[in-house]
Amino acid sequence: MTAIDFHKLAKIELHCHLDGSLSLSTIRHLAELAQIDLPEDDEELKQHVTAPVTCESLLEYLESFDYIRPLLQTNEALTIAAYDVAKQAALENVIYIEVRFAPELSMDKGLTVTETIDAVCQGLRQAQEEFGIIAKALVCGMRQSDQSLTARILDEANQVRDSDFVGFDFAGDELNYGPAAIKPIIEQVKSYNRPMTFHAGECGCPAFLAESIAMGIKRNGHATILAQEPELLDEFVKNGVTGELCLTSNLQTKAAVTVNDFPYLKMKAAGANITINTDNRTVSDTNLTKEYELYHKYFDSTVQDFYAHNKTAIEASFASDEEKEELLARLAKAYS
Numbered sequence: 091m092t093a094i095d096f097h098k099l100a101k102i103e104l105h106c107h108l109d110g111s112l113s114l115s116t117i118r119h120l121a122e123l124a125q126i127d128l129p130e131d132d133e134e135l136k137q138h139v140t141a142p143v144t145c146e147s148l149l150e151y152l153e154s155f156d157y158i159r160p161l162l163q164t165n166e167a168l169t170i171a172a173y174d175v176a177k178q179a180a181l182e183n184v185i186y187i188e189v190r191f192a193p194e195l196s197m198d199k200g201l202t203v204t205e206t207i208d209a210v211c212q213g214l215r216q217a218q219e220e221f222g223i224i225a226k227a228l229v230c231g232m233r234q235s236d237q238s239l240t241a242r243i244l245d246e247a248n249q250v251r252d253s254d255f256v257g258f259d260f261a262g263d264e265l266n267y268g269p270a271a272i273k274p275i276i277e278q279v280k281s282y283n284r285p286m287t288f289h290a291g292e293c294g295c296p297a298f299l300a301e302s303i304a305m306g307i308k309r310n311g312h313a314t315i316l317a318q319e320p321e322l323l324d325e326f327v328k329n330g331v332t333g334e335l336c337l338t339s340n341l342q343t344k345a346a347v348t349v350n351d352f353p354y355l356k357m358k359a360a361g362a363n364i365t366i367n368t369d370n371r372t373v374s375d376t377n378l379t380k381e382y383e384l385y386h387k388y389f390d391s392t393v394q395d396f397y398a399h400n401k402t403a404i405e406a407s408f409a410s411d412e413e414k415e416e417l418l419a420r421l422a423k424a425y426s
């Protein structure tokens with residue numbers, strides 16, 4: 091049996107946060123532009139922007155993002171950042187990526203919601219032109235923020251019509267702000283009739299994932315809790331929900347305390363829709379190639395499994411029908 095070249099495999103990524111995925115060189119570039127001093131030593135810098143291998147909780151993991159926030163406060167910075175993340179993905183043979191970001195976190199110095207989306211889409215387009223990757227933006231509402239602010243941000247985002255801005259998500263503190271707590275803003279986004287995904291099942295609360303499914307949300311970030319909840323897994327499958335799995339991130343945040351607490355094998359056995367993602371390339375010190383290696387190592391995933399998960403990812407993606415067709419053809423060729 092020949093070894094699998096994980097780098098060379100064509101890949102699709104649906105769950106990748108912009109601010110958690112910047113390369114160190116881009117972080118340095120952005121700090122220079124923002125006139126912010128950083129540690130000169132790369133190892134020291136890495137300690138600030140990468141979460142510990144095991145965190146106390148999701149909240150400790152989220153602290154690494156505070157370091158990046160001041161760097162992403164101009165149009166130029168957002169464009170550079172979006173380009174950087176899509177480029178990193180393209181260079182490891184990701185042919186389609188959805189990069190998500192929260193406009194709210196880039197509005198400290200007066201940028202409008204529309205400006206943040208335009209800037210991110212511009213960076214993604216630069217990478218598309220240069221590397222042939224198809225790269226799309228998702229807008230996140232922050233669940234722990236003031237809900238009237240979030241409502242206003244999401245409404246302004248919904249005014250933006252750009253073929254590279256394709257959907258919505260809610261990110262941040264799931265534990266204290268589950269779906270019921272933010273129901274009005276979820277309903278608001280649903281009323282846009284635009285694609286939507288949702289972080290749920292990352293903090294050990296089965297009820298949150300159950301509520302998300304009951305609200306009719308068809309894509310789910312993490313779904314980690316399914317490892318412990320066979321009945322919920324049945325619901326997940328029955329409703330045709332697609333899981334955006336993030337292994338390294340889950341082990342860090344202790345969403346999965348060990349590999350056995352990760353739902354992949356149970357989801358696979360139940361015929362659930364599975365996709366493989368990084369969550370945060372820098373905060374989790376990973377990339378999609380490393381994630382595939384881990385699935386192969388821990389779960390014996392084969393090339394055929396990766397092909398199936400990538401087909402699932404294209405089908406669940408927020409790309410246009412034409413783009414999906416093109417991507418499925420590219421994928422079939424790459425795996426033939």
Ligand SMILES: [Zn+2]
Pocket residue numbers: 105107261289311369
């Ligand atoms: Zn996430």
